[in-house]
Amino acid sequence: MQVGLSGGHPQAGRDQAIQYGIAVLTVALVTAPLLPVLYQSVIDRALYDAGHNFTLSNFSRLFKTEGFGEMVWNTLLFAALTTLIAQLIGTFAAILFGRTDLPGAKVLGELFLWPIYLSALVLSFGWYTVYGPSGFITMVWRDLLQGPVWDLYTIPGMAVIAGVSQAPVAFLYCMASASMADPSLEEAARVSGAGTFQTLRKITVPLLMPAIAYSAVLNFTVALELLAIPLVFGEPAGIMVLTTFLYSQGVAGIKPDHGLTATAAALFLVIICFLVWLQTRLLGNTRRFVTLSGKATRPRLFQLGKWRWILFISTVSYIFLSVIAPIGVLLLRAFSSMLSPMVPLIEVLTLSNFEALFSEPIYSRSVWNSLLVSTVAGLLGTLLIALIALVVHRSEFRFRDLLHYVALFPRAVPGVVAGIGFFYAVAALPDLGGIRNTIWILVIAFTMRYIPAGFGAVAPMLMQVSQDLDKAARVTGADWWTACSRILIPLMRPALVACFTLLFISCFKEYATAIFIFAPGSEVIGTSLLHLWIQGEAGLVAALAAIQIIVVGVCVTVARAIFGVKLYG
Amino acid sequence: MAELVIEGLTRRFAEVLAVNQLSLQVSNGEFITLLGPSGCGKSTTLASIAGLDRPEEGLIRLGDKVFFDSTNDVYLPPEARSCGLVFQSYALWPHMTVKANVEFPLILRSVTSLEMKRRVYEVLELVEMTAFIDRYPHQLSGGQQQRVALARTLVYQPDILLLDEPLSNLDAKLRDRARLWLADLRTKLGLTTIYVTHDQIEALALSDRIVLMQNGEIAQAGPPQEIYERPSSPFVADFLGTTNFIHAKVISKDGTGTTTFEVGSMQPLTLKTSHSLTPGSTAILALRPEHIRIASPHNHAQSAGRFRAVIKGHAYVGGKWQVTAAIGSDVIRLDSGTQITGDEIDLIVEEHIVTVFPGTKSFETV
Numbered sequence: 001m002q003v004g005l006s007g008g009h010p011q012a013g014r015d016q017a018i019q020y021g022i023a024v025l026t027v028a029l030v031t032a033p034l035l036p037v038l039y040q041s042v043i044d045r046a047l048y049d050a051g052h053n054f055t056l057s058n059f060s061r062l063f064k065t066e067g068f069g070e071m072v073w074n075t076l077l078f079a080a081l082t083t084l085i086a087q088l089i090g091t092f093a094a095i096l097f098g099r100t101d102l103p104g105a106k107v108l109g110e111l112f113l114w115p116i117y118l119s120a121l122v123l124s125f126g127w128y129t130v131y132g133p134s135g136f137i138t139m140v141w142r143d144l145l146q147g148p149v150w151d152l153y154t155i156p157g158m159a160v161i162a163g164v165s166q167a168p169v170a171f172l173y174c175m176a177s178a179s180m181a182d183p184s185l186e187e188a189a190r191v192s193g194a195g196t197f198q199t200l201r202k203i204t205v206p207l208l209m210p211a212i213a214y215s216a217v218l219n220f221t222v223a224l225e226l227l228a229i230p231l232v233f234g235e236p237a238g239i240m241v242l243t244t245f246l247y248s249q250g251v252a253g254i255k256p257d258h259g260l261t262a263t264a265a266a267l268f269l270v271i272i273c274f275l276v277w278l279q280t281r282l283l284g285n286t287r288r289f290v291t292l293s294g295k296a297t298r299p300r301l302f303q304l305g306k307w308r309w310i311l312f313i314s315t316v317s318y319i320f321l322s323v324i325a326p327i328g329v330l331l332l333r334a335f336s337s338m339l340s341p342m343v344p345l346i347e348v349l350t351l352s353n354f355e356a357l358f359s360e361p362i363y364s365r366s367v368w369n370s371l372l373v374s375t376v377a378g379l380l381g382t383l384l385i386a387l388i389a390l391v392v393h394r395s396e397f398r399f400r401d402l403l404h405y406v407a408l409f410p411r412a413v414p415g416v417v418a419g420i421g422f423f424y425a426v427a428a429l430p431d432l433g434g435i436r437n438t439i440w441i442l443v444i445a446f447t448m449r450y451i452p453a454g455f456g457a458v459a460p461m462l463m464q465v466s467q468d469l470d471k472a473a474r475v476t477g478a479d480w481w482t483a484c485s486r487i488l489i490p491l492m493r494p495a496l497v498a499c500f501t502l503l504f505i506s507c508f509k510e511y512a513t514a515i516f517i518f519a520p521g522s523e524v525i526g527t528s529l530l531h532l533w534i535q536g537e538a539g540l541v542a543a544l545a546a547i548q549i550i551v552v553g554v555c556v557t558v559a560r561a562i563f564g565v566k567l568y569g
Numbered sequence: 570m571a572e573l574v575i576e577g578l579t580r581r582f583a584e585v586l587a588v589n590q591l592s593l594q595v596s597n598g599e600f601i602t603l604l605g606p607s608g609c610g611k612s613t614t615l616a617s618i619a620g621l622d623r624p625e626e627g628l629i630r631l632g633d634k635v636f637f638d639s640t641n642d643v644y645l646p647p648e649a650r651s652c653g654l655v656f657q658s659y660a661l662w663p664h665m666t667v668k669a670n671v672e673f674p675l676i677l678r679s680v681t682s683l684e685m686k687r688r689v690y691e692v693l694e695l696v697e698m699t700a701f702i703d704r705y706p707h708q709l710s711g712g713q714q715q716r717v718a719l720a721r722t723l724v725y726q727p728d729i730l731l732l733d734e735p736l737s738n739l740d741a742k743l744r745d746r747a748r749l750w751l752a753d754l755r756t757k758l759g760l761t762t763i764y765v766t767h768d769q770i771e772a773l774a775l776s777d778r779i780v781l782m783q784n785g786e787i788a789q790a791g792p793p794q795e796i797y798e799r800p801s802s803p804f805v806a807d808f809l810g811t812t813n814f815i816h817a818k819v820i821s822k823d824g825t826g827t828t829t830f831e832v833g834s835m836q837p838l839t840l841k842t843s844h845s846l847t848p849g850s851t852a853i854l855a856l857r858p859e860h861i862r863i864a865s866p867h868n869h870a871q872s873a874g875r876f877r878a879v880i881k882g883h884a885y886v887g888g889k890w891q892v893t894a895a896i897g898s899d900v901i902r903l904d905s906g907t908q909i910t911g912d913e914i915d916l917i918v919e920e921h922i923v924t925v926f927p928g929t930k931s932f933e934t935v
Contacts (some may be wrong), residue, residue, distance in 0.1 A: 378713070468660035471621050474647040475654040476674040476725065490664045 015480040017324045020399040022387045029384075029448045030406050033421020034413065036428055037269070040262035047258065052267040058259040062267075065260065067240060075241040078155050078162070078230065079223035085163025086219045090170025091212055095204065096315065100302045103312050109171075114323050116168040117552055119509035122528055122545045126326030127152065127161050128232060129333050134327050137321075140341045144249050149216050153237035158229050164322045165229075166222060168217040177211035178204070183300060196302050214282045221275045224268075225414040227512045232533070243512075244267055250423070251516055262424070264447060265417045276412040297501065327549065331430045333539065334546035353543035356459060363540070365521070366528035367547055373439050373524060374507035377446040382500045384447065385454040389462050390484050394470060411452045418449050419516030426517065437519035445517060446507045454499040460493030462488070501559040570631025571597045573618070573729060573761060578627035580613050580785075586614045588624065589785040595763065600755055602764045602772040606808065607784035611765045614782075615731055618763065619654045620647035631728055648677075653727030657734040659718040661706035667693070667717050668702045674725040692724040693755070699715040712743045723758070736771060748774060769809050773797065781805055805925055806855040811862070813901035815854045819846045827873075828925075830854065833897035838876045840918070842925045855924040861903040864915040874920040883909050 511526025616622035
């Protein structure tokens with residue numbers, strides 16, 4: 001027998017260096033926008049000016065600001081109404097599409113999910129085009145049918161749009177919960193003599209309560225963070241919420257009051273932190289309450305009987321009115337000079353909106369910038385997230401629990417707060433490598449924001465890879481990094497594709513962070529949409545929105561068809 | 570190669586002591602089996618040797634190379650130990666061919682391509698897998714995967730071979746064949762080997778020495794035959810092979826070691842034992858089924874080792890009958906070549922083969 005070759009471990013410290021490097025990078029990325037916001041909130045002048053004094057006067061000034069109380073009330077009312085609408089529709093849809101013999105339930109369920117793929121900004125424009133004061137359906141309703149007209153420029157009006165857009169979130173959580181519930185619980189109720197609707201009311205819905213509660217908190221959080229709908233519909237009517245307050249104070253104002261903005265942002269951060277903490281608490285409880293059965297039994301579908309076709313027609317109408325019409329009419333508007341029920345469509349069809357869009361360098365540049373930023377942030381983000389997941393779940397790194405916590409923290413940072421934070425960070429720090437006013441600051445900010453989402457796509461998959469596989473590599477002589485790069489990363493490929501797609505779409509839709517940190521030359525679709533909107537260029541808005549819808553649609557379809565990647569749910 | 574020394578190894582998981590002050594020496598070329606029920610600490614011990622698990626206390630060294638030493642805070646990472654470990658799951662990398670799997674350890678050691686080719690071929694020849702060199706793991710059967718896993722481990726000539734239940738994922742027939750093949754390979758290689766299993770037949774057939782573990786401690790260690798025939802505790806007797814336990818009371822003992830016990834309902838049973846037993850004390854008798862014979866009902870000449878039992882049931886199990894019988898409240902099992910009739914039966918045990926455990930304290934069975 002020959003003498004065994006000694007194990008190959010070229011640099012003993014390499015593993016640790018990489019692990020510390022990833023941890024430091026992650027902490028820097030996550031704290032970069034947060035520290036400046038917190039700091040700015042307790043000093044008496046703009047943080048790029050010399051000679052700060054610490055003060056708490058920003059807080060008292062904020063509370064004394066005219067309309068502050070009303071703004072807080074508007075925000076809470078809007079979020080609460082949105083959550084209520086989203087939960088009602090989402091839960092109802094989950095039961096209807098998931099648990100009954102409704103005709104075409106699968107296709108309707110797919111269509112129902114559409115709003116989740118689109119940005120709230122594009123949806124707002126869609127609703128405006130259809131249900132706005134001169135919207136297509138508004139005109140049909142008012143002028144041809146003489147019906148009473150609705151007003152979207154109110155808090156309930158905004159909440160309907162937001163609620164319909166957020167309903168898919170409640171739907172997904174309820175579906176997941178319903179498919180895991182033990183069907184024998186319902187069967188037991190049926191056997192004991194309960195009818196269809198009694199069983200639904202007494203057994204099925206109560207079993208969904210944990211999922212409803214969790215998605216309610218999630219939707220409430222999203223509604224608080226929502227900027228697009230209050231900006232498009234609230235602002236013109238003088239309805240101010242927290243996000244639009246931050247927007248007008250931080251960006252739109254002629255002389256921005258940084259102390260006030262930062263203080264409001266810091267308060268906002270605290271509220272969202274609390275809600276995210278509540279989500280994790282509820283999720284822990286969900287696992288305790290939901291009755292799991294190991295068997296892959298399919299629950300029996302409820303028979304709708306005579307209600308079957310009535311519900312089918314109502315559902316199709318709902319999906320037509322809330323999903324197909326806003327998106328479809330917006331797309332039509334992109335390809336026409338004007339839209340009106342009085343004018344035949346064929347007479348107004350044109351490509352002039354796109355010609356106008358691409359003849360203007362700002363707008364064509366914003367499309368290319370969006371593609372570039374989304375691709376680069378998607379790639380860098382996927383790489384970083386994969387490395388974080390490897391350190392958190394597959395290393396003996398001493399601070400891996402802390403790293404896990406930090407990596408998930410951006411969940412608690414609203415998009416507008418991240419935008420303000422990066423804006424301050426760039427303003428306060430010396431211009432590092434000349435990234436100020438370039439697309440690179442957008443890449444950094446987007447990467448930071450979507451670490452938790454990407455982590456959610458990568459970590460479960462990594463945990464499914466048997467630990468024996470990397471242990472085997474270690475024993476045969478590979479150090480941690482070699483085991484990761486040669487064994488684990490290749491095995492994680494499907495999850496990394498899903499992560500990239502998710503990041504690409506999220507970045508491509510982004511507007512709330514970008515509006516605070518973009519500059520001439522680094523416009524993206526989100527910022528240009530707002531710019532065009534303010535100028536009243538409805539045709540160009542529709543054309544730009546159409547580009548976003550088509551790119552996202554292609555991404556979702558390709559990812560699902562080729563890689564079998566399931567985004568969301 | 571050198572001897573493996575483990576001293577005072579202790580590993581806690583929360584409040585549970587998985588391994589408790591375990592000490593063991595394995596000499597060069599020795600084949601040792603860690604045997605025991607699940608949760609006895611055998612896999613934790615193996616993981617500690619490989620470096621995949623870090624114990625709290627103790628010392629592990631292979632020759633002069635200290636793997637782990639809690640007093641001097643030495644902990645060698647797994648990649649620096651040059652151990653060969655075959656996983657229960659085989660842990661073949663699914664995205665690599667057989668060739669790439671076996672080459673991987675050599676690439677890490679910067680072996681020249683010519684040498685690599687030779688050694689990969691040599692080791693695959695050894696495990697009879699050269700025909701499958703370009704296959705992916707999922708295209709192989711369980712037995713073939715196991716051979717590739719072994720080849721991947723042997724290709725870098727580890728200082729010690731660790732096998733973690735390598736046969737447990739194979740079906741019964743394949744397992745028998747793989748065991749014979751492994752026994753053959755073991756003679757060819759002469760590598761110091763630690764084999765973890767809960768299967769007593771594997772342990773008995775392959776090992777130089779069996780280390781039977783219970784609750785993180787060594788219950789008994791010794792050559793297979795010694796452990797099987799002279800178990801040191803009811804637990805060992807029960808875990809290795811089938812054992813019938815009979816509660817007994819010592820009646821009398823003479824100078825030659827012939828002892829009379831009382832079993833069942835006032836029934837005398839005479840055996841030979843080297844234990845010093847005082848009359849009136851209690852004991853447990855351990856009887857292997859294969860050592861119990863059915864006595865001819867008409868021959869009452871032999872009285873040593875003879876006792877009577879009540880038949881509780883019998884079942885034909887192919888070629889023989891399995892009989893369940895009761896002595897008082899103790900139920901025993903034995904085999905019979907012929908069908909048994911009647912309510913009671915006279916049995917004889919070889920008097921010197923019965924193992925006697927003084928004291929009637931209840932014992933843990935497996």
